[in-house]
Amino acid sequence: MISLRDIRVSYSGREILHGITFDVQRGETLVILGGSGSGKSTLLRTLVGLEKPSSGEVWIAGKNFSAISETERDEIRKKIGMSFQGGALFGSMTVGENVALPLREHTKLENSTIDIMVRLKLDQVGLSGYEQYMPSQLSGGMKKRAAVARALAMDPEILFFDEPSAGLDPIIAAGIDQLILDLKQAFRMTIIVVTHELASAFLIADRMVLINKGDVVAIATVKEMQNSTHPRVRQFMDRVPEPAVAQELDYLQMLTEQHPRQGAPSPGKSR
């Protein structure tokens, strides 16, 4: 369904992703795990075409996403849904209009049909009756649900989630996890979730990809991941902090490396 081949992405000369390769099967739920700054969000943005890879290929539904025309890309985009971290609902439109937007833009359905579909989608995410609310009147969890409803509007084949449980309390976050599980069971969609929440990842994932500093550390099923002996995987699974800098000399060097000419130690620090 989705295939990444040696994806590299750079921001203003700095490479964020150093050659990422993996495949996503049709109908599976893949969780991309990684710490802050690991490049997992950049990876997701590259997958949906918001970021252009400096080299490598993204294949979605049999097409090389970075080598096709804008029109063809739009055709693929109509088959994917994306739920953004903060929801990204349009603040000037009601929840109902937000969900209806892709239908109005891309289909020639009657208004009454669109209304029914909007109600259906909102019902699927547990927000029936909220059509007339403005996004600013919704809580964080409801915004995310509304965003999922909008992502579902075009009946996508692939659904992307960016940090679905970030900034939510555990109960609401569990509700979002359950929503993802329901979608998975009901529609057999291909779902890709970027998160750093371990509990939620273990609950929803079929397979997991662990990203660290722009490299894939491990690709494995949930069980394999739990039993992995790879040091980086263990560190992430067991929530071990980064080891403190071992050598005092290294520490000194780190502090002074921006001023290489002022190498002479100050008299106060020598013992």
Add this chain to the structure above:
Amino acid sequence: MEFARKVGAAVINALSYLGSLARLAGRAAFAAFIGPFLGRPVRFKSAVAQAMEAGVRALPILSLITFFIGLILALQSAYELKRFGALNFVASAVAISMSRELGPLITAIVVIGRSGSAFAAEIGTMKVSEEIDALETMAIDPVHFLVTPKFIAMVLMLPCLTIWANSMGILGGSLFGVLQADFTWIRYIHASLEALFLRDIVTGLIKSFMFGVTITAVGCLEGLSTGGGAEQVGRSTTRAVVVSIFLVILVDLVFTTLFFFLGAH
């Protein structure tokens, strides 16, 4: 050498900025005027809402400002004209300088303050909250969706506002004419209309059309190029206002020069 390099870099930056503006305005114009024939209808309701906001709601403040400007013009020109005993030329002085220059310019500056800044803030906030990204992942072109309605509203409303501003300026001048220069209202308006040629009004309107394009392009481009974070939205808004004012004056200069040489023969 270092200096020359810096100047060169600044010139290249400025030119590439102008290029981006032209590209954005071109895309918006394409979507506005050619898109509908290719089966991509314009978001008419949104354009009307923008026209309402940028045009109709600007009327009270624009009327007040241009009324005062007209009055000021009358006072300033009377100061000089009185010495030649030609106070009856106040009407034509006000009418011509309003329609050729100050009407379009003051209108543009009021619209920059009200709408140019609002475009940058609105689109910048949408950029920061990933709404622009959301549009793209839904295969909706942000330029077509956001910029085109604003573009249509502005190129229609700015000339309309300018005509209104011209009349309010002449009305402001007439206050002085009636109170201090022995005009009656009717005679003042007559004298103003006598003094105006159609080309005075048309050149003003052509300029105001170009101002509309400039203000929309700058406001939307600044919004779309907002980086991450709320303070970036503030910076974009400020830049939109400053750059718009500068470019409007530049466009004004270019077109006034053009009209001067075209009108010379």
